[in-house]
Amino acid sequence: xxxxxxxxxxxGEVYDGNILKVDCFLNHRIDVPFLKEVCREFHxxxxxxxxxxxxxxxxxxxxxxxxxxxxxxxxxxxAKKTKTKNIAGxxxxxxxxxxxxxxxxxxxxxxxxxxxxxxxxxxxxFLAIGNAMRGLINLVNESGAxxxxxxxxxxxxxxHGGDALRRENINLQSLAIIDEMNYLTGEIIFRN
Amino acid sequence: xxxxxxxxxxxGEVYDGNILKVDCFLNHRIDVPFLKEVCREFHxxxxxxxxxxxxxxxxxxxxxxxxxxxxxxxxxxxAKKTKTKNIAGxxxxxxxxxxxxxxxxxxxxxxxxxxxxxxxxxxxxFLAIGNAMRGLINLVNESGAxxxxxxxxxxxxxxHGGDALRRENINLQSLAIIDEMNYLTGEIIFRN
Numbered sequence: 429x430x431x432x433x434x435x436x437x438x439x440g441e442v443y444d445g446n447i448l449k450v451d452c453f454l455n456h457r458i459d460v461p462f463l464k465e466v467c468r469e470f471h472x473x474x475x476x477x478x479x480x481x482x483x484x485x486x487x488x489x490x491x492x493x494x495x496x497x498x499x500x501x502x503x504x505x506x507a508k509k510t511k512t513k514n515i516a517g518x519x520x521x522x523x524x525x526x527x528x529x530x531x532x533x534x535x536x537x538x539x540x541x542x543x544x545x546x547x548x549x550x551x552x553x554f555l556a557i558g559n560a561m562r563g564l565i566n567l568v569n570e571s572g573a574x575x576x577x578x579x580x581x582x583x584x585x586x587x588h589g590g591d592a593l594r595r596e597n598i599n600l601q602s603l604a605i606i607d608e609m610n611y612l613t614g615e616i617i618f619r620n
Numbered sequence: 621x622x623x624x625x626x627x628x629x630x631x632g633e634v635y636d637g638n639i640l641k642v643d644c645f646l647n648h649r650i651d652v653p654f655l656k657e658v659c660r661e662f663h664x665x666x667x668x669x670x671x672x673x674x675x676x677x678x679x680x681x682x683x684x685x686x687x688x689x690x691x692x693x694x695x696x697x698x699a700k701k702t703k704t705k706n707i708a709g710x711x712x713x714x715x716x717x718x719x720x721x722x723x724x725x726x727x728x729x730x731x732x733x734x735x736x737x738x739x740x741x742x743x744x745x746f747l748a749i750g751n752a753m754r755g756l757i758n759l760v761n762e763s764g765a766x767x768x769x770x771x772x773x774x775x776x777x778x779x780h781g782g783d784a785l786r787r788e789n790i791n792l793q794s795l796a797i798i799d800e801m802n803y804l805t806g807e808i809i810f811r812n
Contacts, residue, residue: 460689487678497652541649
């Protein structure tokens with residue numbers, strides 16, 4: 429998606445440790461009018477997939493999930509990272525290893541909100557090694573729902589998590605795939 | 621807002637400990653088409669206040685903040701609860717005591733995303749004692765931005781945090797104020 433690539437080049441910042449900082453438009457300050465265009469693109473890509481539920485993970489997936497759900501006119505469910513006392517009853521849960529933070533945490537979704545018969549589009553802001561995405565896919569599989577596909581705003585192609593998912597025939601659509609970043613020059617090279 | 625009150629009565633569940641569970645439409649599974657109507661109401665209430673930025677707090681404020689920002693055509697900034705290594709540079713920060721979890725945590729916003737000259741509408745899903753809302757107001761004040769007002773979906777009126785803010789001349793608009801809940805009968809009484 430050219431609009432997105434141009435935004436990343438213009439506003440993204442590359443740091444040592446394979447970090448791309450886009451917190452000025454994607455995950456701290458959110459450029460909502462821009463993100464709406466991004467989410468329309470997800471709708472265009474998945475509109476014929478029979479999607480009736482969007483699934484994402486807190487916190488930075490929620491804005492994207494909300495705008496994608498709006499395009500589909502369906503509900504959003506977001507997986508939680510910690511158990512709060514306001515989630516009663518049984519949950520689907522799976523561990524996720526965080527590359528960014530070097531820790532493992534559990535994600536969970538209430539069994540009331542994901543079932544057999546659902547056709548789920550998973551969306552998230554980033555995909556790198558793919559651990560969070562695999563966790564979300566596990567929750568969908570555990571619930572008996574069907575996975576329609578996965579939509580990612582920015583894929584770090586050089587970490588190959590997306591390639592592995594595609595080899596497993598997951599319908600993963602990333603709107604920008606970065607094959608190389610150089611924190612010394614700031615250069616970002618996208619996959620064609 | 622009648623639509624919201626009816627939704628709370630129909631789908632909300634009252635539990636011991638002053639807990640109103642609305643995770644089926646507001647903060648786990650999100651009924652996005654419904655929430656869009658709620659957020660249009662915030663726009664109607666604050667449309668003449670000169671708002672150029674929406675501020676909320678992760679995680680459950682983000683869906684609301686996104687849809688309100690869409691109505692205003694402005695960016696959303698969400699305060700974070702933990703420092704991640706992807707937030708570089710200086711932040712505004714303030715402690716918040718959590719009534720729900722019995723802990724104190726810091727919330728923070730990057731100084732790049734809140735400044736003098738901004739006119740900020742704060743939105744959140746719940747207001748009870750008002751600690752999170754006061755934390756967000758502190759961040760706005762620290763930054764030199766101007767507070768246009770605060771919009772809350774559900775205020776627990778019987779915990780009086782909203783009343784205290786109104787006495788301080790904060791323009792707080794809550795779309796549903798609950799004055800009494802009874803977990804034995806499930807009854808919910810709204811303030812007129």
